[in-house]
Amino acid sequence: xxxxxxxxxxxxxxxxxxxxxxxxxxxxxxxxxxxxxxxxxxxxxxxxxxxxxxxxxxxxxxxxxxxxxxxxxxxxxxxxxxxxxxxxxxxxxxxxxxxxxxxxxxxxxxxxxxxxxxxxxxxxxxxxxxxxxxxxxxxxxxxxxxxxxx
Amino acid sequence: xxxxxxxxxxxxxxxxxxxxxxxxxxxxxxxxxxxxxxxxxxxxxxxxxxxxxxxxxxxxxxxxxxxxxxxxxxxxxxxxxxxxxxxxxxxxxxxxxxxxxxxxxxxxxxxxxxxxxxxxxxxxxxxxxxxxxxxxxxxxxxxxxxxxxxxxxxxxxxxxxxxxxxxxxxxxxxxxxxxxxxxxxxxxxxxxxxxxxxxxxxxxxxxxxxxxxxxxxxxxxxxxxxxxxxxxxxxxxxxxxxxxxxxxxxxxxxxxxxxxxxxxxxxxxxxxxxxxxxxxxxxxxxxxxxxxxxxxxxxxxxxxxxxxxxxxxxxxxxxxxxxxxxxxxxxxxxxxxxxxxxxxxxxxxxxxxxxxxxxxxxxxxxxxxxxxxxxxxxxxxxxxxxxxxxxxxxxxxxxxxxxxxxxxxxxxxxxxxxxxxxxxxxxxxxxxxxxxxxxxxxxxxxxxxxxxxxxxxxxxxxxxxxxxxxxxxxxxxxxxxxxxxxxxxxxxxxxxxxxxxxxxxxxxxxxxxxxxxxxxxxxxxxxxxxxxxxxxxxxxxxxxxxxxxxxxxxxxxxxxxxxxxxxxxxxxxxxxxxxxxxxxxxxxxxxxxxxxxxxxxxxxxxxxxxxxxxxxxxxxxxxxxxxxxxxxxxxxxxxxxxxxxxxxxxxxxxxxxxxxxxxxxxxxxxxxxxxxxxxxxxxxxxxxxxxxxxxxxxxxxxxxxxxxxxxxxxxxxxxxxxxxxxxxxx
Numbered sequence: 001x002x003x004x005x006x007x008x009x010x011x012x013x014x015x016x017x018x019x020x021x022x023x024x025x026x027x028x029x030x031x032x033x034x035x036x037x038x039x040x041x042x043x044x045x046x047x048x049x050x051x052x053x054x055x056x057x058x059x060x061x062x063x064x065x066x067x068x069x070x071x072x073x074x075x076x077x078x079x080x081x082x083x084x085x086x087x088x089x090x091x092x093x094x095x096x097x098x099x100x101x102x103x104x105x106x107x108x109x110x111x112x113x114x115x116x117x118x119x120x121x122x123x124x125x126x127x128x129x130x131x132x133x134x135x136x137x138x139x140x141x142x143x144x145x146x147x148x149x150x
Numbered sequence: 151x152x153x154x155x156x157x158x159x160x161x162x163x164x165x166x167x168x169x170x171x172x173x174x175x176x177x178x179x180x181x182x183x184x185x186x187x188x189x190x191x192x193x194x195x196x197x198x199x200x201x202x203x204x205x206x207x208x209x210x211x212x213x214x215x216x217x218x219x220x221x222x223x224x225x226x227x228x229x230x231x232x233x234x235x236x237x238x239x240x241x242x243x244x245x246x247x248x249x250x251x252x253x254x255x256x257x258x259x260x261x262x263x264x265x266x267x268x269x270x271x272x273x274x275x276x277x278x279x280x281x282x283x284x285x286x287x288x289x290x291x292x293x294x295x296x297x298x299x300x301x302x303x304x305x306x307x308x309x310x311x312x313x314x315x316x317x318x319x320x321x322x323x324x325x326x327x328x329x330x331x332x333x334x335x336x337x338x339x340x341x342x343x344x345x346x347x348x349x350x351x352x353x354x355x356x357x358x359x360x361x362x363x364x365x366x367x368x369x370x371x372x373x374x375x376x377x378x379x380x381x382x383x384x385x386x387x388x389x390x391x392x393x394x395x396x397x398x399x400x401x402x403x404x405x406x407x408x409x410x411x412x413x414x415x416x417x418x419x420x421x422x423x424x425x426x427x428x429x430x431x432x433x434x435x436x437x438x439x440x441x442x443x444x445x446x447x448x449x450x451x452x453x454x455x456x457x458x459x460x461x462x463x464x465x466x467x468x469x470x471x472x473x474x475x476x477x478x479x480x481x482x483x484x485x486x487x488x489x490x491x492x493x494x495x496x497x498x499x500x501x502x503x504x505x506x507x508x509x510x511x512x513x514x515x516x517x518x519x520x521x522x523x524x525x526x527x528x529x530x531x532x533x534x535x536x537x538x539x540x541x542x543x544x545x546x547x548x549x550x551x552x553x554x555x556x557x558x559x560x561x562x563x564x565x566x567x568x569x570x571x572x573x574x575x576x577x578x579x580x581x582x583x584x585x586x587x588x589x590x591x592x593x594x595x596x597x598x599x600x601x602x603x604x605x606x607x608x609x610x611x612x613x614x615x616x617x618x619x620x621x622x623x624x625x626x627x628x629x630x631x632x633x634x635x636x637x638x639x640x641x642x643x644x645x646x647x648x649x650x651x652x653x654x655x656x657x658x659x660x661x662x663x664x665x666x667x668x669x670x671x672x673x674x675x676x677x678x679x680x681x682x683x684x685x686x687x688x689x690x691x692x693x694x695x696x697x698x699x700x701x702x703x704x705x706x707x708x709x710x711x712x713x714x715x716x717x718x719x720x721x722x723x724x725x726x727x728x729x730x731x732x733x734x735x736x737x738x739x740x741x742x743x744x745x746x747x748x749x750x751x752x753x754x755x756x757x758x759x760x761x762x763x764x765x766x767x768x769x770x771x772x773x774x775x776x777x778x779x780x781x782x783x784x785x786x787x788x789x790x791x792x793x794x795x796x797x798x799x800x801x802x803x804x805x806x807x808x809x810x811x812x813x814x815x816x817x818x819x820x821x822x823x824x825x826x827x828x829x830x831x832x833x834x835x836x837x838x839x840x841x842x843x844x845x846x847x848x849x850x851x852x853x854x855x856x857x858x859x860x861x862x863x864x865x866x867x868x869x870x871x872x873x874x875x876x877x878x879x880x
Contacts, residue, residue, distance in 0.1 A: 026379075135796065
C-alpha cells in the first residue's frame with residue numbers, strides 16, 4: 001500500500017512501489033491532465049509539483065513521494081499564482097495543440113512561486129526542460145513575463 | 151469519451167436546422183480542382199465514399215437547437231492550428247451570433263459531405279483548411295440566417311427584407327423579436343436559396359479581428375481530453391513492441407509466464423509483426439513487454455544502414471528521372487552560358503514526434519468497430535480499419551478527438567490499424583498507447599532528399615538557365631499507392647517547378663528513389679518546404695557568387711511576384727538589412743510563395759565561443775491574404791518558424807541494421823526555449839482570399855538559417871541538420 005497526498009487529499013493505493021507517479025496519477029487515479037511524452041524526463045509534459053517544486057513524474061517511483069505533497073494541473077488553479085498563470089496563458093493565447101501545456105504551466109507556477117519577479121534568464125532557465133513541438137515558446141515567455149511584471 | 155462526439159440527447163431530428171447537406175454539395179461542386187494530378191488523387195481515394203453518417207442527426211456544417219445554441223460541425227480537426235475557432239468565426243459572422251454561443255463538434259467520416267476539394271478527400275493538412283472553409287462555411291452561416299429570417303417574416307407576415315438578424319435573433323419592422331431557437335423548426339422546412347450572398351469584408355464584425363480560441367480554456371487546467379486521456383467502460387491499456395525492422399515478422403515469444411506474472415497484466419496478443427500486452431496500466435504493459443523474450447524474423451532489410459542508403463540516393467540523384475517541368479532549352483543555355491554554378495543539397499529523414507505518442511481507443515464487437523482517435527484523415531482510417539476487422543465500412547464508427555500534435559503524422563493510420571488488429575482478438579475495449587521509443591522508431595518518416603541545381607549565368611552572373619534535379623522517396627506514391635502517368639511526385643516538385651523567380655530555360659527533373667526499408671509520409675511544410683530549402687539556398691549562393699546583396703539579387707528576379715517582393719522587402723526593412731552587423735554576426739533570408747500565402751523570414755546569428763553560433767533574432771513576414779484570426783496567424787508563424795529551425799538545427803533519423811537509431815528525445819533533440827529568441831511576426835494587411843498558415847511558417851526557416859550561417863562564418867553548409875557541423879551544440 002502506498003500512502004499519497006495528491007492535491008491535498010490523502011489516498012492509500014495498492015500499487016507497486018516502483019511504479020512511476022505519472023502512471024499512478026493517470027491510470028490508477030484517472031488524473032489525466034498530467035501527460036506522458038517520453039518516459040525519461042526529457043520533455044517535461046509530466047511535470048507535477050512535489051512539495052511545491054517542479055518534478056518529472058514519469059521517472060519518479062511512487063514510493064519516493066510518500067509523506068510529500070503532490071500537486072497536479074487539476075488543482076493548480078486553486079493557488080493564486082496558478083490561477084494567474086492560467087489566466088495569462090489564455091490572455092496571451094499561448095496554447096496550440098495543448099498537449100504539453102499542463103507541464104509548461106506547472107513549471108511556470110513553480111518558477112513564479114520561487115521567483116515572483118522572474119527575469120528573462122530565470123524564465124529560460126526554468127522553462128527549457130519543457131518541450132513544445134508546436135514551439136509556443138514566444139508566447140510562454142510573454143505570458144510568464146506578464147505575471148512576473150504585474 | 152468526450153461529449154461533443156454525438157448530438158446532444160436533447161436534440162431531436164426535427165429540432166435541427168437542416169439544409170447544410172444541400173449547401174455543401176452545391177459549394178463543393180463549385181470547387182472542383184482543375185489540376186490533373188489532383189484528379190488522379192481523387193481517383194485513387196474514390197473508395198472513400200462512405201455513406202452518410204448524417205443519418206445520426208448531423209446537418210453538414212450547422213445545427214441550431216431549440217434553445218438557440220449553435221453547433222458548428224467542423225470538417226477539420228483541431229491540432230493546435232486554431233482552425234476550429236476560425237471555422238466557428240466564419241459561421242458566426244454570417245449567422246449573426248456571438249462566438250461565445252457557438253460550440254464545435256467533430257465531423258464524422260463522410261466523403262460526400264466533408265471532402266476537401268483541395269486535398270480530394272476528407273482530411274486536415276496541407277494548409278488547406280482556411281482556404282477550403284472560407285466560402286462553404288460562411289455560406290453555411292449565411293444560408294441558415296436567410297431561412298431563419300424567412301421563417302420569422304412568415305410568422306409576422308412581413309417581407310424578409312423588412313427583417314434583420316442580430317445577436318442570435320431575428321428582429322422585425324414593428325419591434326418583433328424572435329430567438330433563433332424559436333424559429334428553427336419553421337426554418338428547417340424552407341429551401342435554401344440558390345444564391346447565397348456573403349458579407350463584404352468591410353462589414354465583418356468578427357472575421358479579421360483577434361479572437362480567443364474556443365478550445366484553449368480546457369487546455370490550461372488539464373480537463374481537455376486527448377485520445378490518450380480517454381476512459382471507456384471496461385477498457386484496458388494496451389502497448390506494443392513492433393519488429394524493429396520494417397518488413398520483419400514476429401517469429402516466437404518466450405517467457406509469457408513471466409510477463410503474465412506482472413501485476414495488472416491481462417493478455418498477450420501476437421500480431422504478424424508485433425506483440426501486444428494489455429493491462430490495467432501502461433507501466434505494467436511496459437514491464438511485461440520488457441519481460442517477454444521476443445524472437446523476430448528481421449526480414450529482408452536487416453542489413454541496411456544509412457551509409458548505403460545515402461550512397462544509393464546520391465548516385466540516383468545524378469540520373470535523369472522524369473520531367474516535372476521543361477521550358478526553353480537548358481542544354482544550349484548551359485552550353486552558351488558565360489559561367490555556371492552548381493550545388494547539391496541534402497535533407498535527411500525526419501520523424502514527426504508529436505508529444506502525444508500514437509494512441510487509439512478501439513472496441514471491436516461482432517457487429518461494430520468503434521474507434522476514438524485523433525486523426526487527420528478519418529475516412530481513410532475508417533476504410534483501412536474495415537479491412538483489418540472484416541466489418542463493412544459503415545460499421546466502423548470513428549469519434550475524432552483533439553490531437554496532441556499532428557505535423558502530418560496523423561494523416562497515417564498505421565497505429566489505428568494495429569489497435570483494431572489487437573482489439574478484434576479481445577472481448578473488451580483497449581487504449582493502445584505507443585511508448586515514445588515505439589513512436590520514434592516506427593514513424594512514417596519525411597524522406598531523405600538530394601537536390602542538384604545547376605544554373606547557367608550571364609555575364610552579370612544572373613541565371614539564364616536553371617536545372618533542378620530532385621531525388622528522393624515519393625510521399626505521394628506511398629500515400630496514394632502510385633504516381634500519375636507522368637511519374638512525377640507533384641508534391642515534391644512544388645515550388646521548384648513554379649518558382650517565384652523569373653527563370654528562363656527552367657527544367658525540373660524528378661527522380662523517384664524509394665528507400666527499401668523506411669516508410670515515408672507527409673511532414674509539416676511538405677513538398678514546398680523541401681524545395682524551398684534547395685531553391686532559397688541556391689539563389690543565395692548565386693547572389694554571393696555575383697557579389698550582390700541577397701535581397702537585391704532576389705528582388706531583381708521576382709518582378710512578376712509583387713506580393714512576394716513585398717514580404718521580402720518588409721522583412722529587410724524590419725531587420726535593418728542595409729545596415730551592416732558587427733563582426734561575428736550575420737543575417738540570412740529566405741522567401742516563398744506557398745499554400746496561397748507569401749512569407750519571408752530573416753535569421754540573425756552571432757558567434758559564440760570557438761565555433762558555436764547562437765540565434766539572436768528571428769523575424770518573419772506573412773501575407774496570407776485576409777487574416778481570418780490574426781492571433782492564430784501569428785501563433786502559427788511563430789511556432790512554424792521554430793518547428794522548421796528545430797529540424798534544420800538538430801534532426802536526422804539514421805539507420806543501422808535496418809533499424810532506426812534515434813529512440814527518444816535524448817537522441818532526437820527538439821528546439822527548446824533556450825535555443826531561440828522570441829519570433830517577431832509581421833502580418834501584411836490584405837483583403838485577398840485567405841491563404842494557409844499551418845505549414846507556411848516552417849517553409850523558409852531552414853534556408854534562412856543556412857544562409858545566415860554563411861553570412862556569419864563564410865562557410866556554405868548544404869547538408870542538414872547543422873548539428874553535423876557542430877555550430878549548434880547542446
